[in-house]
Amino acid sequence: MNERHFISTIKEQNLAIITIPDAARIINKSRKYTVLYLKRLEKRKIIKRIEKGKYSLQDTPFQVIASNLILPSYISFLSGLSYYNLTTQIPRITQIATTKSKKRIINENGEIQFINLRRVFGYKREQTQFGYIFIGETEKIIIDSLFLPKYCPINETFSAIKDSKLDVKKLIDYALKMDSIVLIKRLGYFLELNDIDIYLKVKKYLNSRYDLLNPHLPPTGKNNIRWKLKINEVL
Secondary structure (H helix, E strand, C coil): CCHHHHHHHHHHCCCCCEEHHHHHHHHCCCHHHHHHHHHHHHHCCCEEEEECCEEEECCCCHHHHHCCCCCCEEECHHHHHHHCCCCCCCCCEEEEEECCCCCCEEECCEEEEEEECCCCCCEEEEEEECEEEEEECHHHHHHHHHHCHHHCCHHHHHHHHHHCCCCHHHHHHHHHHCCCHHHHHHHHHHHHHCCCCCHHHHHHHCCCCCEECCCCCCCCCEEECCCCEEECCCC
């Protein structure tokens, strides 16, 4: 099979990631021959190697590659906010939410961080000319970021809530699905600062313990009595 036909077949089949079995099926050759074939294409810079046994076409965007390396998974956290233009920051790392454990990938193309979430939902598949991209819904990205603020600055999440039109019912549903009291507290507090009151809807899920708004800063600041949060970061 000539290279042009191989590339067109990859695009027709929406293969953002090309595995050895994929390539062997397309060119109808043995695994041994396919490995040599892919190495030849890589040397000629028609494809690029992402990790062992996985390649992509040379012009495939890095975000598309990142969201296809492990399934189920999707782009989230600060990378997700950047995708929707809800942050002025330009993330150096592409963050992928997944239920599986996988070491981060660093190569000349960029860096991918796989963040383990016990529950993966609230994402969609979008068609691109380079294959599908898996991206979290805006509401789920915000919920993920409040659940694990280590991966997205609290002030960036707050700005995203302020600057986007959100489905509040979906936000509440997604927060409850994550089964995290402190997440509900953070969400309620942030929405309240934006004149959206969900207290009566989530009151029964709260406890009387004070949690930190930002768990990665010292426990200083005022207590918010309603949401039982220590406001240790000024927004």
